[in-house]
Amino acid sequence: xxxxxxxxxxxxxxxxxxxxxxxxxxxxxxxxxxxxxxxxxxxxxxxxxxxxxxxxxxxxxxxxxxxxxxxxxxxxxxxxxxxxxxxxxxxxxxxxxxxxxxxxxxxxxxxxxxxxxxxxxxxxxxxxxxxxxxxxxxxxxxxxxxxxxxxxxxxxxxxxxxxxxxxxxxxxxxxxxxxxxxxxxxxxxxxxxxxxxxxxxxxxxxxxxxxxxxxxxxxxxxxxxxxxxxxxxxxxxxxxxxxxxxxxxxxxxxxxxxxxxxxxxxxxxxxxxxxxxxxxxxxxxxxxxxxxxxxxxxxxxxxxxxxxxxxxxxxxxxxxxxxxxxxxxxxxxxxxxxxxxxxxxxxxxxxxxxxxxxxxxxxxxxxxxxxxxxxxxxxxxx
Amino acid sequence: xxxxxxxxxxxxxxxxxxxxxxxxxxxxxxxxxxxxxxxxxxxxxxxxxxxxxxxxxxxxxxxxxxxxxxxxxxxxxxxxxxxxxxxxxxxxxxxxxxxxxxxxxxxxxxxxxxxxxxxxxxxxxxxxxxxxxxxxxxxxxxxxxxxxxxxxxxxxxxxxxxxxxxxxxxxxxxxxxxxxxxxxxxxxxxxxxxxxxxxxxxxxxxxxxxxxxxxxxxxxxxxxxxxxxxxxxxxxxxxxxxxxxxxxxxxxxxxxxxxxxxxxxxxxxxxxxxxxxxxxxxxxxxxxxxxxxxxxxxxxxxxxxxxxxxxxxxxxxxxxxxxxxxxxxxxxxxxxxxxxxxxxxxxxxxxxxxxxxxxxxxxxxxxxxxxxxxxxxxxxxx
Numbered sequence: 001x002x003x004x005x006x007x008x009x010x011x012x013x014x015x016x017x018x019x020x021x022x023x024x025x026x027x028x029x030x031x032x033x034x035x036x037x038x039x040x041x042x043x044x045x046x047x048x049x050x051x052x053x054x055x056x057x058x059x060x061x062x063x064x065x066x067x068x069x070x071x072x073x074x075x076x077x078x079x080x081x082x083x084x085x086x087x088x089x090x091x092x093x094x095x096x097x098x099x100x101x102x103x104x105x106x107x108x109x110x111x112x113x114x115x116x117x118x119x120x121x122x123x124x125x126x127x128x129x130x131x132x133x134x135x136x137x138x139x140x141x142x143x144x145x146x147x148x149x150x151x152x153x154x155x156x157x158x159x160x161x162x163x164x165x166x167x168x169x170x171x172x173x174x175x176x177x178x179x180x181x182x183x184x185x186x187x188x189x190x191x192x193x194x195x196x197x198x199x200x201x202x203x204x205x206x207x208x209x210x211x212x213x214x215x216x217x218x219x220x221x222x223x224x225x226x227x228x229x230x231x232x233x234x235x236x237x238x239x240x241x242x243x244x245x246x247x248x249x250x251x252x253x254x255x256x257x258x259x260x261x262x263x264x265x266x267x268x269x270x271x272x273x274x275x276x277x278x279x280x281x282x283x284x285x286x287x288x289x290x291x292x293x294x295x296x297x298x299x300x301x302x303x304x305x306x307x308x309x310x311x312x313x314x315x316x317x318x319x320x321x322x323x324x325x326x327x328x329x330x331x332x333x334x335x336x337x338x339x340x341x342x343x344x345x346x347x348x349x350x351x352x353x354x355x356x357x358x359x360x361x362x363x364x365x366x367x368x369x370x371x372x373x374x375x376x377x378x379x380x381x382x
Numbered sequence: 383x384x385x386x387x388x389x390x391x392x393x394x395x396x397x398x399x400x401x402x403x404x405x406x407x408x409x410x411x412x413x414x415x416x417x418x419x420x421x422x423x424x425x426x427x428x429x430x431x432x433x434x435x436x437x438x439x440x441x442x443x444x445x446x447x448x449x450x451x452x453x454x455x456x457x458x459x460x461x462x463x464x465x466x467x468x469x470x471x472x473x474x475x476x477x478x479x480x481x482x483x484x485x486x487x488x489x490x491x492x493x494x495x496x497x498x499x500x501x502x503x504x505x506x507x508x509x510x511x512x513x514x515x516x517x518x519x520x521x522x523x524x525x526x527x528x529x530x531x532x533x534x535x536x537x538x539x540x541x542x543x544x545x546x547x548x549x550x551x552x553x554x555x556x557x558x559x560x561x562x563x564x565x566x567x568x569x570x571x572x573x574x575x576x577x578x579x580x581x582x583x584x585x586x587x588x589x590x591x592x593x594x595x596x597x598x599x600x601x602x603x604x605x606x607x608x609x610x611x612x613x614x615x616x617x618x619x620x621x622x623x624x625x626x627x628x629x630x631x632x633x634x635x636x637x638x639x640x641x642x643x644x645x646x647x648x649x650x651x652x653x654x655x656x657x658x659x660x661x662x663x664x665x666x667x668x669x670x671x672x673x674x675x676x677x678x679x680x681x682x683x684x685x686x687x688x689x690x691x692x693x694x695x696x697x698x699x700x701x702x703x704x705x706x707x708x709x710x711x712x713x714x715x716x717x718x719x720x721x722x723x724x725x726x727x728x729x730x731x732x733x734x735x736x737x738x739x740x741x742x743x744x745x746x747x748x749x750x751x752x753x754x755x756x757x758x759x760x761x762x763x764x
Contacts, residue, residue: 071749369734
């Protein structure tokens with residue numbers, strides 16, 4: 001094992017091959033020797049695939065097991081040669097205009113019915129915001145959308161462009177409750193179709209326009225720019241282009257917000273996540289994100305790290321997912337269930353242990369002085 | 383003129399040599415041809431020195447004049463060759479252990495009596511925090527110290543180390559009102575002497591220790607790290623060392639805050655400011671600041687940009703300074719008065735026009751989960 005995680009490992013014949021110095025929180029049972037070979041060759045891709053294929057089981061809580069592994073890894077460093085080989089083997093897919101659509105469809109177009117089983121009723125698939133510990137997922141997703149709207153100081157009549165709009169919940173919420181006009185872009189066909197239907201059902205079709213196109217084709221001039229949970233799919237090599245796009249479409253008195261999973265330092269995504277869950281994805285560090293803002297003289301006004309909120313969101317998703325595993329298996333198969341269980345549990349662990357962050361970055365043009373004195377308005381009672 | 387600022391320029395014989403396309407907010411009267419030569423050769427050093435020496439006068443409001451110049455400059459770019467020559471001519475002084483002391487004494491050891499004339503009663507020489515538009519400087523400096531203390535979630539019994547403590551106001555405030563024990567470092571002899579005297583007068587000498595030494599010599603282990611208005615003097619080449627120092631002295635559950643003047647992108651300080659006001663100084667961009675945090679796996683929790691608060695703070699200082707110019711001239715001379723007037727007015731203009739920023743960055747270790755869910759506690763009524 002890399003590092004010294006607080007888990008034990010046993011083999012198919014019951015032999016204990018690893019016992020931690022501290023009490024183990026869970027046990028990994030390797031059921032098939034092929035799992036060992038895969039892990040040796042492909043590290044976390046080998047681990048994830050072996051779990052998916054049932055070559056391994058975790059006895060005990062899966063999240064606690066993964067947290068222990070993450071905590072153990074935090075201190076360990078692979079050799080430079082191995083790191084380089086792994087980086088090459090696990091190099092991320094590109095996000096050119098052509099491949100981006102494939103990358104996005106891989107994850108988001110597997111069926112709205114599947115996501116409806118375990119997301120909240122509004123189908124918000126990004127970090128929620130728990131303003132009180134006992135908040136439920138529905139309340140926390142609403143609070144997140146209001147938190148974003150307040151940071152953007154939305155007012156009736158303003159125009160908003162949204163890059164990457166998921167199933168349209170935020171766009172619809174902003175139009176319905178803040179009186180703004182929204183144009184929202186997304187390359188996922190399934191999500192756009194769903195979002196349009198919902199906007200029409202709410203009678204908002206003249207205030208929210210859903211465009212099935214790449215964010216790189218955004219046109220027009222807007223008072224507000226917002227992107228929640230899309231930057232993970234953009235890739236750092238495209239950040240200057242992303243900044244140029246914002247520069248081109250934001251009015252002089254405009255304000256923008258980018259909400260993204262992040263890292264404490266530049267590093268590749270988990271190779272298994274990048275291969276099996278989110279092709280082409282890479283959560284940025286703050287230093288990488290500054291490549292969006294610095295070339296265009298944007299002033300960063302506010303950065304908030306909501307890491308523990310995403311740990312809680314993923315834990316809520318995992319709990320709901322566990323309740324519907326039988327249905328999911330009927331829709332897909334057992335391997336799909338195991339893949340998604342590992343992905344959701346691994347996400348909880350990554351946020352709990354500080355391996356992943358969640359950054360909300362608010363920005364404006366350098367000479368924009370129409371700014372509130374304090375952030376108190378974010379915390380006013382309704 | 384570089385760019386197209388909204389100011390007019392006349393020569394010693396009354397000749398108008400530059401008229402802007404828009405109505406001029408003020409007029410620069412060049413009284414001596416030596417000023418032109420100096421500006422040609424040394425750009426803003428030539429401008430500043432010529433103003434200091436009375437070779438130029440500004441008719442109209444000095445701040446408005448400088449704001450117009452900053453706004454005009456924002457669009458203009460000097461040629462690469464000129465930029466390179468200027469960078470070399472105006473290369474900043476180093477901040478090695480030996481020169482840092484000289485650099486700091488140049489500014490901070492010119493006499494507590496001088497600063498007492500125009501700073502607030504607590505002698506706080508950093509950005510204040512105006513929670514309401516009509517707040518006075520005294521109230522705003524108190525609010526700033528409380529804002530910092532709340533971000534750090536100070537509690538009785540915690541230990542705090544402060545890197546660069548000025549005249550000790552924050553250290554004393556934290557010990558007096560939050561029940562913490564503080565060790566505060568500063569290499570300015572005059573400031574340390576003043577701070578010690580005040581701590582003794584308040585009977586806090588067993589809870590606040592002032593150490594006349596470089597921040598690089600900080601020893602021990604603390605619950606909180608705080609540095610307000612010192613990073614400007616550290617220099618980006620020393621940021622990894624600064625981060626290593628924090629890493630060495632912050633407990634696992636520790637939290638830290640760095641408050642600094644900043645930039646929207648990496649760029650040298652105004653050469654005149656660097657030469658005549660703050661030798662060795664350089665306000666960092668956020669990308670530069672990440673060199674403090676990323677190598678040591680610190681999580682950035684909160685970044686707040688208080689730019690407009692520093693514009694207001696400098697405007698308050700300038701107004702007070704203008705009232706005591708006669709006394710300052712008797713203490714020093716006319717050139718000193720003109721230098722400081724230009725520095726304070728230029729600072730107002732730099733913050734108003736977005737040339738300078740003010741970043742407060744709160745951070746913790748990656749695995750520290752003892753974090754508040756929201757930032758609401760910063761805005762609670764007392």
